[in-house]
Amino acid sequence: MPRFSIIVPVFKVQGYLRECLDSVLGQSYRDLEVIAVDDCSPDGCGAILDAYAARDPRVRVLHLPENVGLGRARNAGMPHATGDYLFFLDSDDTLTPGALRALADRLDELPGPDGPDVLVFDYARTYWWGGTRRNVLARVLAEAGAGTFTAAERPEILDLLMVVWNKVYRRDFVEKHGFRFPPGYYEDTPWTFPTLLGAERIAVLDRICVAYRQRRTGSILSTTSRKHFDIHDQYERVFAYVDSRPELSSWRPCLCHKMGEHCLDVLAKPDRLPESDKEEFFRRTAELFRKHKGGPTPPGLRVLEGGFTRYRAVRAARSLDLRARQVRAAAVVRLKRGWSNVHGHRPLDPHLAVYSAFSHRGVLGDPAAVHRAARELAPHIRGVWVVRADQVPSLPPGVEYVVPDSLRYHQVTARATYFVNNVNWPGTLAKRPGSVHIHTHQGTPLKYMGADLLHKPGARHGLDVPQMLRRADRWDYSLVANRHSELVWDRAYPCRFTSVRTGSPRNDVLVRARPGDGADVRARLGIPAGHTVVLYAPTRRDYVRGGHVDRIDLARFAEDLGEGHSLVVRLHPSLADGPARGMGLAELHRRGVLVDATTEPHVEELMLASDVLVTDYSALMFDYANLDRPIVIHADDWGTYTASRGAYFDLTADAPGHVTRTHRELAWLFACGGWRDEESAALRAGFRARFCEFDDGRAAERVVRTLMLGEQDLPLPVPAPAQAARDLLASS
Template sequence: MPRFSVIIPCFKVQGFLRECLDSVLEQSYRDIEVIAVDDRSPDGCGAILDEYAARDPRVTVLHLPENVGLGRARNAGMPHATGDFLFFLDSDDTLTPGALRAMADRLDETGDPDVLVFDYARTYWWGGTRRNALAHLLADMGEGTFTAAGRPEILDLLMVVWNKVYRREFVTENGFEFPPGYYEDTPWTFPVLLSAGRIATLDRICLNYRQRRQGNILSTTSRKHFDIHDQYERVFAFVGARPELAVWRPWLHRKMGEHCLDILAKPDRLPPADRAEFFRLTTRMFRRHRPEGTSVTGELRLLEGGYPAYLLKRGAGRAARELGRRALPVSRAAAGRLGQGWSALHARRPLDPHLVVYSAFSHQGVLGDPAAVYRKAREIAPHLRGVWVVAGEEEAADPALLPEGVEHVLLDSTRYREITARATYFVNNVNWPGTLVKRPGSVHIHTHQGTPLKYMGADLRDKPGARHGLDVPQMLRRADRWDHSLVANRHSELVWERAYPCHFASARTGSPRNDVLVGAGPAECAAARDRLGIPPGNTVVLYAPTRREYRRGGHVDRLDLARFAEDLGPGHTLVVRLHPSLATGPARGLGLADLHRRGVLRDATDEPHVETVLLASDVLVTDYSALMFDYACLDRPIVVHADDWAAYSASRGTYFDITAEPPGPVSRSYRELAGLLVSGGWRDAESARLRAAFRERFCTYDDGRAAERVVRTLLLGESMPSAAGRARVPGPAAGHDLLASS
């Protein structure tokens, strides 16, 4: 008896069918059977299915004598299923690698629940990918099982059949089946979830939900959308026949009204001549099933009047929105003029010589180099007033991003304009908004975000893929405001002056955020390990990949993380930190979050302070991430995994060949990488030699006093010994020039 019976109904999908079948049959988890149902498809689907069945005994093909529709095609496959769990997969969708293994493991963990709900991502015909916006609900449900009554928010997820697997005996005992019609998922998913005694969730993207440019039946203009009424009648009949489910009637009544209004609100769903009829049928059903004593609130009140009243109210809303759209440019212009006037008013006042404005990572909070400068200024120059700019209330409310007692202003607020109009010093690791006007006498200090390996700034002009969506001329106009560009090494100094052809002075200060790495002792490292939950005595392998410009969305799975963690063996902890630009995308849903939950590895992507992650590790495995330059300050082993170096360097552009001048061993395949880590080659004499040469080149000015050097020389105008034994670094009062200028 197989673990999964995958039922795949097929109709007019010959262009997508092979990809769908391959995604199932090539899974590493092979305890499955595939029941493919040819729903009398007029194209080549039947022949494709027969071809796969001939070469894979796990595939059974049913050729239906007539077209019966998606729901009844699924029903036709169910009597042939022998697996523990049923999985209904649409024939134009695909499974993600490792999906079935993750499902099987989760089912084992939770003791074979009635239903397992997993995550999905929408994949668009033009190449984009978007994760389910409510994915967080899957993680919020906890480790065990539950019922819909205990966790009703599970019903807020997209009510479709294909983001779940179902215990076959549970389905058989309850006699669940699909009705004919357009919205056949509705009378399946509601009864199944309301009846299930044990539901579990899997916070992992297991399915790619294809968003076809054409061909999605629910996006076509047709009277078939009237089917929604019959399907909800089936749901109400199911609940009405089971007194224990009566408590759900108010919820279903509201859901039905919202669903029908959603169809009616979409102009491309119903023919114009049929919209009034659809409204009348909806209101009739809404009144008929309204539970006694239930109040109608919000948009559902539209269903209490006639169709003319609906049009009037809906039309008034549309008119208001249209007026808002038309007025928006005027409003923005007026707001802009008001803001400029407010700034101009304060610009008449003298600059405050003690006011320093900070920002980091597009106003995310007290992070990175600016944070290190801020903390050092509070220590040695408490008379300087530091104010942070944050993007919004969410960032301001997070103590990890904005500690208690830190003065801050919200971006584009009146207070922001007042502060930025009068500040003398500005410290940032990205460019300030274009609306910020640099006053004469103000000093802009740009810290950057590390040592550059990949092309930046003006060098991206010849890399159209890498600069997609980036306005290089505008970026350079904003960089024209820089007075000082911090550098940690001579390489960075030369690159920044080439990549940003602007009038600034290169300040050979070192990277302030690396001070904590240079000066860290056993206590700091132990605290970092404790924060990440690292078992005492374990060797910590940090894997920190960067994004790829040759793939839309930036994420490419280079390693099987579960295999890597297993191959490292006992006594090792694998910590993974994705590039910040991938933190909120689908990358973490493709197994990383689930592996973290199961304790296979630690996902440190959300740790706001990267220094903590670096301090906790014993060895860094990266590809082309700038983190390697910071990590070198710790003088700990680094392994470069460069299996796609040719593609990466061609698409993004790099300033030197990291595989020819590496900070440690280089692997070009997983076999080589695993061999290095298992054999101990990552910390041999050759590794130490390469690291020493790399440190000499790229850690030149990182001596643990970078933040102090910035505060004393650039904010206070004092002099102090420069890094690497140079004579002195003059401050602004001594020429406004730190050893080199562009």
């Protein structure tokens, strides 16, 4: 008896069917059966299914004599299922890698001999043009906890998309209650509500298991047809189910509200109903709502208590309100522009500095280090941070800030003398004569940047290089930590700035690190005392839409590291809010397999807390080298990466440590202890001599004294690791 019976109804999807089946049969978890139901598809789907069944005994094909529709095709497959759990997968969607393994592991950790009745998991919409967007209500899964519950205990579970394919169902539970799919357009509705309401044990998996394909032509529900009237019959079936079970009667108001919202959403879509049918659809919706509401009407549904004429009037009023808001917004823009012009005619304030980092994400990176030094060495210079509104609660106490595009923002940026940033300021910010723009960059460059991207069209997708250079024209000073960076920035940004060999201010804390500096961070992350902490920090990929590629099986790597090790993972910051963490990282963190530190604001704290860095091509390696701790480069796609993005030197030939190209090599390097051997130390020493040249622990002080206070006698940094590197290389 397999663990999962995956039922796949098939109709006119010959262009997508192979990808769907491959995503299932190629799963690392093999205990499954596929019941593919050919719903009398007129294209080549039947032959494709038969070919797969001939190659893989786990595939069984049912050829229906006539087309019966999606719901009844699923019904046809259910009697043939022998698995513990039923999984209904649409034939144009796909399973994500490792999805079934994650589902099986989640089921195994739940108590009880039978497992939950329903296990709900996450999905991501994948668009025909290459974009990916995670379920916007993913937080419901994250907040549901590790145990099981009923819908009454967590009613927010009903807020999730009411579809059949984001859940697996215990087969005994389905058979006991006799759940079946009705015919019609909205056949998922009278399945999902009853199964969730009838389930005694619901569990969740906070992981993206299904890639929900968004076709360019849309789904069948996006066609204009009277078939959308089917939604009323389907909700009548839901109410009939509740009526047959008195213990569920309290759900009637909630379900009535769901019905009203769903129907109004269909009515509001311009491509669902013929214009001549909209009044009838509204009337039937209102009748159904009055029949079943059983309680007070929410404000958003009060429109159903009036007629269609009132509904149209409300819609028109909302449209007028939207236009009024747009007019007000345009007026505000003119006001801000005028406000900025007024202050732009006032003298610069020689005691005002404005800071920003990572597109206004907070007090971070090099600008934060410069700000700290300025508060100590130049307290007469008032420092103001530009911070996004959503990041204000996380600001340190006592930090003065302005929100982007606010009136105070325009006032401060019009008067400030000093501007410190690690990314470009917006194009709307004009550089005034006498102002000093200090650009810190975000690290030593390995991959192509700036004008060098003109020869890499894939890497500069969505990036306006000429505009980037116009913004860089405002730089007065470019900070560098090594001669390599100095040469690259001169080439990548052909502008009129002056390079300053200050070192990287953010690295001062690393250069000055003492034993035990990372202990507090380890404790906060829940890392046991005495563990060897492996920090894995991959970078994004330009050759993949969205930038995320799983280069390492994290669960396997954590297991291979063995007892006494903790794996800490930090994805590239640009991936923190996308679907990348939902592909398994968040679930592995919940289970304690690893620590997901992607949203930790201060990466230097993670570096201090770790014993070794594993990365691919992240600029973090150049900063980490200041700690003089082992670094491992996992370069399994170096050729692809350099072909798409470009690199200023061959990292695999001039690496800061050992280079691995397969998971087996990586696991063996840690198993045998090679990650911290003498060869590793020699490679790291040479790397530090080249790339930590000007980092001496006084970079922030040097920036403040020379560029803000105008002092001339501060000595240039001495390349501290160079002599040690020569000695070590000579002896190896």
